[in-house]
Amino acid sequence: xxxxxxxxxxxxxVGTRVGRPDxxxxxxxxxxxxxxISAPGMLFGRILRSPHAHARIVSIDTSEAEKAxxxxxxxxxxxxxxxxxxxxxxxxxxxxxxxKALYDGHAVAAVAATSKAAAKAAIRLIRVEYEVLPHVTDVxxxxxxxxxxxxxxxxxxxVPAGMSQNVTSHFEFGxxxxxxxxxxxxxxxxxxxKTAATHQGYIEPQACLATLGGxxxxxxxxxxxxxxxVRTKCAHVLGIEASQLKVTSSEIxxxxxxxxxxxxxxxxxxxxxxxxxxxKIVMTRDxxxxxxxxxxxxxxxxxxxxTNDGRITAGKAVLRYQxxxxxxxxxxFGAQAAFAAYDLDAVQTLGWNVMTNRPKEIxxxxxxxxxxxxxVESVVDELCQExxxxxxxxxxxxxxxxxxxxxxxxxxxxxxLVATLEAAKDxxxxxAPLGENQGRGLSCGFWFNFGGNTCVSLNLNDDxxxxxxxxxxxxxxxxxxxxxxxxxxxxxxYDKVRTVIADTSALGFNDITDGxxxxxxxxxxxxxxxxxAIKEMCRRAAKIWDVxxxxxxxxxxxxxxAGPNAGKHDxxxxxxxxxxxxxxxxxxxxxxxxxxxxxxxxxxxxxxDTEVDPETGYTKILRYTVFQDAGKAVHPDYVEGxxxxxxxxxxxxxxxxxxxxxxxxxxxxPGFLDYRVPVASDLPNIETVILEIPNPGHPYxxxxxxxxxxxxxxxxxxxxxxxxxxxxxxxxPMSPPRLLKAMQG
Amino acid sequence: MKNIQVETTINGDATExxxxxxxxxxxxxxxxxxxxxxxxxxxxxxxxxxxxxxxxEVVCSCLVLGVETQGAEIGTIEGMANGETLHPLxxxxxxxxxxxxxxxxxxxxxxxxxxxxxxxxxxxTEIRYWLAGNLCRCTGYDKIIKAVQVAAAEMRGA
Numbered sequence: 001x002x003x004x005x006x007x008x009x010x011x012x013x014v015g016t017r018v019g020r021p022d023x024x025x026x027x028x029x030x031x032x033x034x035x036x037i038s039a040p041g042m043l044f045g046r047i048l049r050s051p052h053a054h055a056r057i058v059s060i061d062t063s064e065a066e067k068a069x070x071x072x073x074x075x076x077x078x079x080x081x082x083x084x085x086x087x088x089x090x091x092x093x094x095x096x097x098x099x100k101a102l103y104d105g106h107a108v109a110a111v112a113a114t115s116k117a118a119a120k121a122a123i124r125l126i127r128v129e130y131e132v133l134p135h136v137t138d139v140x141x142x143x144x145x146x147x148x149x150x151x152x153x154x155x156x157x158x159v160p161a162g163m164s165q166n167v168t169s170h171f172e173f174g175x176x177x178x179x180x181x182x183x184x185x186x187x188x189x190x191x192x193x194k195t196a197a198t199h200q201g202y203i204e205p206q207a208c209l210a211t212l213g214g215x216x217x218x219x220x221x222x223x224x225x226x227x228x229x230v231r232t233k234c235a236h237v238l239g240i241e242a243s244q245l246k247v248t249s250s251e252i253x254x255x256x257x258x259x260x261x262x263x264x265x266x267x268x269x270x271x272x273x274x275x276x277x278x279x280k281i282v283m284t285r286d287x288x289x290x291x292x293x294x295x296x297x298x299x300x301x302x303x304x305x306x307t308n309d310g311r312i313t314a315g316k317a318v319l320r321y322q323x324x325x326x327x328x329x330x331x332x333f334g335a336q337a338a339f340a341a342y343d344l345d346a347v348q349t350l351g352w353n354v355m356t357n358r359p360k361e362i363x364x365x366x367x368x369x370x371x372x373x374x375x376v377e378s379v380v381d382e383l384c385q386e387x388x389x390x391x392x393x394x395x396x397x398x399x400x401x402x403x404x405x406x407x408x409x410x411x412x413x414x415x416x417l418v419a420t421l422e423a424a425k426d427x428x429x430x431x432a433p434l435g436e437n438q439g440r441g442l443s444c445g446f447w448f449n450f451g452g453n454t455c456v457s458l459n460l461n462d463d464x465x466x467x468x469x470x471x472x473x474x475x476x477x478x479x480x481x482x483x484x485x486x487x488x489x490x491x492x493x494y495d496k497v498r499t500v501i502a503d504t505s506a507l508g509f510n511d512i513t514d515g516x517x518x519x520x521x522x523x524x525x526x527x528x529x530x531x532x533a534i535k536e537m538c539r540r541a542a543k544i545w546d547v548x549x550x551x552x553x554x555x556x557x558x559x560x561x562a563g564p565n566a567g568k569h570d571x572x573x574x575x576x577x578x579x580x581x582x583x584x585x586x587x588x589x590x591x592x593x594x595x596x597x598x599x600x601x602x603x604x605x606x607x608x609d610t611e612v613d614p615e616t617g618y619t620k621i622l623r624y625t626v627f628q629d630a631g632k633a634v635h636p637d638y639v640e641g642x643x644x645x646x647x648x649x650x651x652x653x654x655x656x657x658x659x660x661x662x663x664x665x666x667x668x669x670p671g672f673l674d675y676r677v678p679v680a681s682d683l684p685n686i687e688t689v690i691l692e693i694p695n696p697g698h699p700y701x702x703x704x705x706x707x708x709x710x711x712x713x714x715x716x717x718x719x720x721x722x723x724x725x726x727x728x729x730x731x732x733p734m735s736p737p738r739l740l741k742a743m744q745g
Numbered sequence: 746m747k748n749i750q751v752e753t754t755i756n757g758d759a760t761e762x763x764x765x766x767x768x769x770x771x772x773x774x775x776x777x778x779x780x781x782x783x784x785x786x787x788x789x790x791x792x793x794x795x796x797x798x799x800x801x802e803v804v805c806s807c808l809v810l811g812v813e814t815q816g817a818e819i820g821t822i823e824g825m826a827n828g829e830t831l832h833p834l835x836x837x838x839x840x841x842x843x844x845x846x847x848x849x850x851x852x853x854x855x856x857x858x859x860x861x862x863x864x865x866x867x868x869x870t871e872i873r874y875w876l877a878g879n880l881c882r883c884t885g886y887d888k889i890i891k892a893v894q895v896a897a898a899e900m901r902g903a
Contacts, residue, residue, distance in 0.1 A: 680890065
């Protein structure tokens with residue numbers, strides 16, 4: 001059944017605001033997250049971490065720790081396998097270091113003991129002899145030819161000779177004649193930008209409970225964005241087979257990309273294998289900030305030319321992203337996304353990935369895009385200001401639309417950027433007056449959206465209810481959205497459907513919950529699974545009526561005769577067919593397995609008013625409005641929630657959040673007191689406007705919505721602050737001291 | 746260190762437990778009593794996910810020692826609903842989609858209930874400042890503030 005010719009646009013359930021199936025558990029404290037379960041005879045694991053940014057590990061003496069009261073096992077890197085595949089080898093070495101500690105917080109050994117206190121005491125008895133090496137944490141410093149080398153021999157072939165070995169890969173996108181484009185410009189602005197690394201800041205630290213026997217059979221319970229990913233990585237790092245490891249995802253207390261990798265599960269499994277007992281590891285906040293996924297930090301140059309009436313003639317961006325102590329590819333996303341909002345004749349983006357002595361970068365909501373688009377949208381705003389042009393009119397004049405050859409290659413299909421910009425222009429916010437020390441900023445945002453590997457099983461129960469089994473942890477209400485789409489397609493009430501998330505043994509492989517893929521891809525697979533079940537229900541009804549299969553059809557949740565030749569029969573509902581399934585051929589189910597394509601890109605526009613305090617450099621967010629194309633908002637509350645939550649994370653990135661490293665290469669602010677995420681009193685209401693430009697790649701027109709909202713805030717706020725403060729800002733975060741210094745010239 | 750016996754009242758039930766002198770109330774609730782509704786987000790009193798009431802005042806249970814609660818009245822998220830009847834704040838949080846991942850929700854509900862007991866008709870700003878010690882990374886707080894207002898109006902009979 002082709003999707004394009006079965007597009008559905010009239011909905012009964014999709015688009016309503018139903019309650020969530022996990023609601024009661026989550027408001028009563030019953031929901032079980034990573035740290036909330038225990039096992040009989042369980043031990044507590046604790047990890048020893050490097051205090052040095054870069055050091056050779058000369059020796060590790062665990063003998064005293066092994067003898068300590070209550071200690072049942074001690075492991076080091078030698079207890080994990082060293083996979084031949086470089087990607088999995090990096091996972092292994094990041095879980096427990098081998099010859100070198102690569103950053104402050106790098107795990108070097110772990111213990112399992114009968115109590116938390118015993119485990120904590122025991123790691124202090126492990127003697128590690130370090131030979132401290134020179135370190136580098138800044139991206140520009142790390143690119144210099146004489147910089148300390150984080151890891152040798154990791155650069156790809158496309159990195160030119162003579163660069164530091166810390167530069168591991170290079171990307172280039174674009175089209176057209178840049179020189180000719182800049183020659184046509186009346187005004188050219190070229191600026192350099194820097195952005196600090198931030199953390200996803202999920203409130204639930206990583207936690208797991210693991211058991212593994214000497215026969216290679218084991219189980220893991222953990223908070224993760226992908227139980228299959230955990231299985232794959234653990235199998236490689238422990239040297240066991242995937243079929244023998246069952247991974248169950250707990251309720252997840254936030255992820256935002258930060259729980260798309262594994263840090264503690266392989267360690268807990270190794271401790272369990274050695275001790276013969278289940279082992280629970282719960283990270284502290286300090287460990288989360290020092291050793292799990294911060295974002296890239298960046299250094300960027302952007303040059304854009306514009307005519308006096310606002311047409312962009314050429315754009316060039318050079319992006320330098322450091323991604324911590326291992327190679328990563330995030331700059332590729334940044335280089336692709338930088339100019340995605342524009343229809344340009346001449347555009348080029350160059351990206352460099354760089355290693356430093358920092359924790360390995362892990363994706364954070366639209367990884368790579370917010371910083372690149374921040375730099376581009378800042379320069380566009382400066383040009384608008386210099387040329388006295390309306391910044392929304394300039395965006396509209398240059399906006400990408402259907403048929404635009406995007407800066408990163410593909411030609412856009414149906415996209416919602418123009419509609420989003422027009423909605424912003426028509427909104428009262430854009431016309432509201434501003435006071436002294438106040439400024440208004442805006443920015444476009446973009447994310448590709450992912451599809452990916454997805455399996456769904458849909459089972460009809462004999463009481464006429466429906467069970468959906470899917471394999472993606474529910475991070476923002478997706479079980480409700482999936483149930484809604486199943487109910488819509490089957491023509492049954494929402495509360496007749498229950499969606500559960502399978503463990504790795506109960507359903508085929510699913511990619512992680514990332515890239516704004518779940519409502520799109522799992523939704524698509526659910527609709528297809530429902531259609532398979534409908535086809536089977538039609539077959540069963542035809543059998544009961546003793547007519548051909550093509551003499552019946554599905555209509556409003558029931559099988560009906562397709563025409564007069566089928567005879568007169570009352571419609572048979574799903575419940576009636578399911579009740580007699582045993583006598584018509586057995587249980588009825590539908591399933592669908594797909595590597596989903598056609599995710600449909602997502603655009604948004606943010607408008608923000610700020611007020612800066614000239615005496616302190618403090619920035620207050622006065623008003624904030626988010627406009628975004630959702631394709632089709634399956635559950636509008638959750639779409640708004642993504643828009644609001646992403647915007648506020650972006651506000652934190654723009655104004656406060658920052659990884660601060662000392663001269664010694666150690667993280668100086670590994671706690672929520674000094675790594676300051678936005679709190680309720682920092683913020684106004686976040687207004688939302690959902691646009692619905694259907695995605696042709698989904699039967700209901702759905703686009704992912706989760707990533708795009710974190711992209712525009714950085715530039716929108718920087719532009720608002722720059723206009724309010726009368727000085728062009730080019731570094732994030734715009735913390736009060738930094739802004740005060742800029743204002744004082 | 747030798748464990749100490751402590752007698753308290755938790756959610757109206759007389760409760761005895763043994764704990765180490767340096768053990769937090771949060772660890773006692775979660776590890777010894779199986780009350781895992783209070784969450785540990787930081788262990789340093791910065792996130793509010795472990796909020797409970799101690800003799801009627803909201804506290805971060807990670808900053809209270811178990812032994813300090815001798816003779817005290819403790820209220821946790823597990824005591825907020827009355828059987829299958831949710832507290833209005835709990836019900837409205839679901840209706841208004843005031844949670845996404847839900848990890849901060851128990852702490853926010855405990856704190857919000859305490860606010861409405863002291864101030865049944867708060868302004869948005871008063872709610873925002875009262876909840877400034879409860880971090881939520883998913884929602885941007887918008888729907889949380891709205892839900893508290895809706896529940897407050899309902900509880901006032903407005």
